[in-house]
Amino acid sequence: MTLQKLILVALRYTTLLLFGAVFLVFGSLSSKFLEPVNVVNILTQSSSTAIVAIGMTFVLLTAGVDLSVGSIMFVAVAVAGKMIFTGYSLGLSICAALCVGFVFGRLNSILIVRFRIMPFIVTLGTLYFGRGFGLWLTETRAMNMPDAVTQLGAARIAGIPIPILIFLSVLAAGHFVLTQTPLGRQIYAVGNDPEAARKAGIRVNRILGVVYVLSGVCAAIGGFVALTQTGAVSPTFGNQKEFSAIAAAVLGGTSLFGGRGTIFPGTVLGAVLIQTVENGLVILNVDPYLYPLVTSAVIFLAVLIDTTRTNLLEKLGRRPIRVEPVR
Amino acid sequence: MSSSPRILEFDSVEKSFFGVKVLKAVTFDLRTGTAIGLVGENGAGKSTLMNILGGIHTPDAGYIRMEGEPYAPRNPQDAARAGVAFIHQELNLFSNLTIAENIFITTFPRVAGLPMIARKTVRERARSLLDQVGLSVNPNTRVESLSAGERQLVEIAKALSLDARIIIFDEPTSSLTALETDRLFELISTLRARGISMIYISHALSDVMKLCDDIVVLRDGEVVGKSRTAETSTAKLISLMVGRSIDQLYPERTGRPAAERALSVRNLSQPGIVRNIAFDLHDQEILGISGLMGSGRSELARILFGLDPFETGEVLLWGENLPKPSPRQCVRMGMAFLTENRREEGLCMEASIAENMALVSLPNFANRGGYWIDHGRLSKSLTALRGAVRLTRSARLSQAVRTLSGGNQQKVVLAKWLLNRPRVFILDEPTRGIDVGAKYEVYSLINKLASDGAAVLIISSEIEELIGMCDQILVMRNGEIADTIRRPDFDRERILRGALKQSHTTRTSPVETARHDPESR
Structure with a gap:
C-alpha cells in the first residue's frame, strides 16, 4: 500500500516533475534558454494552443472529446479574415469569429445531447465539415492579413504581449468557472459518474451542452490569437490542433475518462511544456524533422501515466467483499 | 396500528417490466417519526418499490399519498423536493469532489446575485451538518479518501441539507464496520426523535429487528407480512420471505453424480x-x-x-x-461460463443468432490450415443446435439477438457454449x-x-x-x-x-x- 501511495503521489505531480526536468536539461545545454526574453517567447508561442486546450479541458472533464477545435479555429479566422478584407472593423470581425465558435460548439452539443450520438463521432463529423466549409469560404487560397492584425499580436500592454494577456484572461475565467461556480463543480460531478449525477438532480444534458460551446468559443479565440502571430489564413490553419490541445490537457493530468483534471496548473502547464520542448529543440538546433518524434514521445508518456494512474485508483477503490484480518 | 399520523401511504401500487409483474397491489403505511423495515429476497420488488418512491419509475396502477396528498414524483428532483432522500447501497457520491461540494452539489449557496459559490457559507453549513451526523472531518476533504462508513454519513448529511422528512436506507450496513454500524444506528434514533421517518431495507434481519417499529415482508412483489416488530421474530420473517410453495415444476433428475x-x-x-x-x-x-x-x-x-x-x-x-x-x-x-449479465457480457446484441452461436468455436469450423470458415459445416451444426436448445421456431438464425426474448437469448448463450462441447x-x-x-x-x-x-x-x-x-x-x-x-x-x-x-x-x-x-x- 505504501509503495502504491508513493507511486500515486509521483504520478499526480508528473507534469511538474517533467517540467522541472525539461528546464534543467535545456537550461544546462544552452544559456539562451533561460533568458527572460525566451521565457516570454515560449509563453507567447504557447498561448494559442493553451487557450484551445483550456476549452478542451471542459469537454474532457465530462469524459467527452472535441475533435473539431482545429476546424473551428480555421472557420473562425476564415470568416474574420474575409470580413477584415471586405473592410469591416477589427472588433466586428473578432466578434464574428467568436460567433462562429459559438455556433459550431452549439451544433456539436445539439448532436451529442439531443441525438445522443457519441462525441467522438459528432466532432469528427464537424471536423470534416468545418475544414470543408472553410476551404470553400477561402477558395483554398491563403489570405495575408493587413499589418493591423500582426501589430495587434506584437503589441504590449504594460509590457506584456497581448497574446499572453488574452491567454491569461481565458485562463483566469476558465479556472474561475471550474473552481468557483456551481456549474464548474457539476462538470466534475458529471464526469465522475453521469448516472449518479442524474440521480442527484444535476441537469446532465445542460452541462454537456455548455462544455462543447465553451470549447468552440475557446477554439475561436485561440484561432484569432494564432492569426495575429502568423498573419495569414492558410488552408492548413489550425490543422491537427485538436491533437496538441488534447495532448496538453492530458499532459497536465486531465483524465480522458472524465472527472479528473484542472485548467490551472494542469492543462496550462501541459500546453506550456509542449511548447517549451519545441523551443528548446529550436535553440539547440536539433533537426526539425525530429520535433514530432520528441513531442509524440512526450505525449505517449503522458497517456501512459494517465492510464497507470486510473488503473491504480480503480484498484484501490474496488470494494472488498470481506475484510481480511491484519497480521 | 398506532396513534402517530401517517406520513406515507402506499395504496395498491403495481408495476410491470416487459410484461412481468414485479409489484402486485402493494399496500402499507409509514407513520411519522418511525422506522419501517422492508425485507424480502433478492428480486422480491423492494428496489422497484423504492425507485417508484424516488421518482425513477412511475407505477402502472395504485397511489402513493404523502401526508394525505397524492404524491407522484416524475423525477428524482421531485422526490427530493418533497423531502424523500435515498441512501443507496452503492453510494451516490462523487469521489473527485469534497464533502462540502457533494452535500451542496445541486444547492450551492451563492454570493448574492452572482453565479459564484459562497465558499465560506458552504464550509460553515457543511460543518454544522457534519456535526449533526457526528463526522469530525474537514468538509474540504475529498470523498475518495473517506471510508465507506464516513461516506454514508456524508450521504445522510446531504439528506439533512435537503430537509428530508423520509430517508430510505438500502442495505446501509453491508460495507460498514461494527463500530460504524453502531454509530449509524445511534444517528438513526436521533433523527427519528427529530420526526424524520425511515424506510430501512436490509438482509441483516437482526439489524432490522433492532431498529424498526414495523416490518413489511415482500415476496414476488406482494406484501406477504406486515407486523409490529415486537410481534414477530427472525424465524417468522425468514419463513415469510421464502414461504412460497414450489409452484414451478423442476424436471426430474435422471442422472446421479459420478465418482x-x-x-x-x-x-x-x-x-x-x-x-x-x-x-x-x-x-x-x-x-x-x-x-x-x-x-x-x-x-x-x-x-x-x-x-x-x-x-x-x-x-x-x-x-x-x-x-x-x-x-x-x-x-x-x-469449460463454459455463462455470466450473470448476458446483455453486456454474454452476447453481442446487434449481431445475429448464428454469429453469436459460432463465436466460441469458430476455430473448430475452419478449413484445414485454419484460414477460412467452412460455412456449410457450420450452418449444419447451428441448425442441429437450435433444435437442441429449443430456440423458438419463429426466429431466423440471421436475426439480431437483440430482438429475442430473455429466455431465447439465454438459449443462444447456452448454444454458443454447447457448440464447443x-x-x-x-x-x-x-x-x-x-x-x-x-x-x-x-x-x-x-x-x-x-x-x-x-x-x-x-x-x-x-x-x-x-x-x-x-x-x-x-x-x-x-x-x-x-x-x-x-x-x-x-x-x-x-x-x-x-x-x-x-x-x-x-x-x-x-x-x-x-x-x-x-x-x-
Whole structure:
C-alpha cells in the first residue's frame, strides 16, 4: 500500500516533475534558454494552443472529446479574415469569429445531447465539415492579413504581449468557472459518474451542452490569437490542433475518462511544456524533422501515466467483499 | 396500528417490466417519526418499490399519498423536493469532489446575485451538518479518501441539507464496520426523535429487528407480512420471505453424480474477495452456490474461469492443476461460463443468432490450415443446435439477438457454449429475467447436460431453483463457504440462515483491527 501511495503521489505531480526536468536539461545545454526574453517567447508561442486546450479541458472533464477545435479555429479566422478584407472593423470581425465558435460548439452539443450520438463521432463529423466549409469560404487560397492584425499580436500592454494577456484572461475565467461556480463543480460531478449525477438532480444534458460551446468559443479565440502571430489564413490553419490541445490537457493530468483534471496548473502547464520542448529543440538546433518524434514521445508518456494512474485508483477503490484480518 | 399520523401511504401500487409483474397491489403505511423495515429476497420488488418512491419509475396502477396528498414524483428532483432522500447501497457520491461540494452539489449557496459559490457559507453549513451526523472531518476533504462508513454519513448529511422528512436506507450496513454500524444506528434514533421517518431495507434481519417499529415482508412483489416488530421474530420473517410453495415444476433428475472429479478447488483464497474455498464438482453433478448479492459468488466464478486472479490454493480441472488459469485455457479444456449479465457480457446484441452461436468455436469450423470458415459445416451444426436448445421456431438464425426474448437469448448463450462441447459448466444466474415457461426449458437443458455427463455449477439468488435442481448446495457468506448441504437435507430456512447469519458479530474483530491500521485510511 505504501509503495502504491508513493507511486500515486509521483504520478499526480508528473507534469511538474517533467517540467522541472525539461528546464534543467535545456537550461544546462544552452544559456539562451533561460533568458527572460525566451521565457516570454515560449509563453507567447504557447498561448494559442493553451487557450484551445483550456476549452478542451471542459469537454474532457465530462469524459467527452472535441475533435473539431482545429476546424473551428480555421472557420473562425476564415470568416474574420474575409470580413477584415471586405473592410469591416477589427472588433466586428473578432466578434464574428467568436460567433462562429459559438455556433459550431452549439451544433456539436445539439448532436451529442439531443441525438445522443457519441462525441467522438459528432466532432469528427464537424471536423470534416468545418475544414470543408472553410476551404470553400477561402477558395483554398491563403489570405495575408493587413499589418493591423500582426501589430495587434506584437503589441504590449504594460509590457506584456497581448497574446499572453488574452491567454491569461481565458485562463483566469476558465479556472474561475471550474473552481468557483456551481456549474464548474457539476462538470466534475458529471464526469465522475453521469448516472449518479442524474440521480442527484444535476441537469446532465445542460452541462454537456455548455462544455462543447465553451470549447468552440475557446477554439475561436485561440484561432484569432494564432492569426495575429502568423498573419495569414492558410488552408492548413489550425490543422491537427485538436491533437496538441488534447495532448496538453492530458499532459497536465486531465483524465480522458472524465472527472479528473484542472485548467490551472494542469492543462496550462501541459500546453506550456509542449511548447517549451519545441523551443528548446529550436535553440539547440536539433533537426526539425525530429520535433514530432520528441513531442509524440512526450505525449505517449503522458497517456501512459494517465492510464497507470486510473488503473491504480480503480484498484484501490474496488470494494472488498470481506475484510481480511491484519497480521 | 398506532396513534402517530401517517406520513406515507402506499395504496395498491403495481408495476410491470416487459410484461412481468414485479409489484402486485402493494399496500402499507409509514407513520411519522418511525422506522419501517422492508425485507424480502433478492428480486422480491423492494428496489422497484423504492425507485417508484424516488421518482425513477412511475407505477402502472395504485397511489402513493404523502401526508394525505397524492404524491407522484416524475423525477428524482421531485422526490427530493418533497423531502424523500435515498441512501443507496452503492453510494451516490462523487469521489473527485469534497464533502462540502457533494452535500451542496445541486444547492450551492451563492454570493448574492452572482453565479459564484459562497465558499465560506458552504464550509460553515457543511460543518454544522457534519456535526449533526457526528463526522469530525474537514468538509474540504475529498470523498475518495473517506471510508465507506464516513461516506454514508456524508450521504445522510446531504439528506439533512435537503430537509428530508423520509430517508430510505438500502442495505446501509453491508460495507460498514461494527463500530460504524453502531454509530449509524445511534444517528438513526436521533433523527427519528427529530420526526424524520425511515424506510430501512436490509438482509441483516437482526439489524432490522433492532431498529424498526414495523416490518413489511415482500415476496414476488406482494406484501406477504406486515407486523409490529415486537410481534414477530427472525424465524417468522425468514419463513415469510421464502414461504412460497414450489409452484414451478423442476424436471426430474435422471442422472446421479459420478465418482470422477471434474473440477476441484482446494483452499482457494484471494484477499478481499474469497477465503478458503474448497469443493469438488463431479461429472454428472449439479452443484449450486447460494448466497446474497455481494457474498462473493460471482467473484468466485470469475476466478474459476480465469478472469480474476487468486493468491493461494489450487484449481484442478480433471486432476490437472491450473496455477494460473486463463479464459482461453479454460475454454480449450472444456469449460463454459455463462455470466450473470448476458446483455453486456454474454452476447453481442446487434449481431445475429448464428454469429453469436459460432463465436466460441469458430476455430473448430475452419478449413484445414485454419484460414477460412467452412460455412456449410457450420450452418449444419447451428441448425442441429437450435433444435437442441429449443430456440423458438419463429426466429431466423440471421436475426439480431437483440430482438429475442430473455429466455431465447439465454438459449443462444447456452448454444454458443454447447457448440464447443464443454464438460464443465459454470452458470451464473442462468434464469435471471426469464419467464416461467422458458425457465423450465432451461432447467431441462441443464438436466440433460448433466445426465449426458457434464458437471454443472449453478450460481443463483433463487433458493427454490437450487433446491429444485441441485445435488448439493454451497452457501456463501462474506467470501467464505458458510454451509454445505446435501440433497436429502435441503431446507430453505437453513440456506437462508447460512447466507444471513449474524453478519454483525462475525464482522467485529478483524475489522476493528483494520480500522487502526494507518494504511486503511
